[in-house]
Amino acid sequence: NAGVTQTPKFQVLKTGQSMTLQCAQDMNHEYMSWYRQDPGMGLRLIHYSVGAGITDQGEVPNGYNVSRSTTEDFPLRLLSAAPSQTSVYFCASSWGQGDGSPLHFGNGTRLTVT
């Protein structure tokens, strides 16, 4: 059981470049989300989706786009990379947003923007 798979594991971008971080889950979870993790700070929600075709902004959405065309996939797009987007990005999924539904995280993408 693969769970949540993120690719790539590492990426270096130059300022202004764009890229897509991939996330796929094989647990048929309706809820998927993207977080960024910076040193000394808690995980912060970027965007989330409660099902195919439905997305919404989280706490820090600026500079990022998402789409959800299938239940399994939830890619995160960086439109024009900035050094402030240097971070570790985690994708997570769960049965729902409600009580008792733990998040299942991927192993992250470490992004450096120079």
Add this chain to the structure above:
Amino acid sequence: KNQVEQSPQSLIILEGKNCTLQCNYTVSPFSNLRWYKQDTGRGPVSLTIMTFSENTKSNGRYTATLDADTKQSSLHITASQLSDSASYICVVRGAGAAGNKLTFGGGTRVLVKP
């Protein structure tokens, strides 16, 4: 602003010893409190989820306690093992007026030495 504060930021313990991690939160009202374990270079993995009406929950050598009156939780690790070396993250889900969102603490980094 809803906050989740964890202490200490880091600690070192000897293999076989016990330790307790603290989590104080201001999220109110809340529906549940979660503890996650994050190994270096990996995504967080759920350890326990407690609703506001639960006082304690165990997962093997991990025992979480919750005092909703004082808005404090603790995670106790019994007979620590080298594999317990990780960051431990406290997460609180709000409810009602606090919003149905997760607020993450900054984590406590635990190093278990032989």
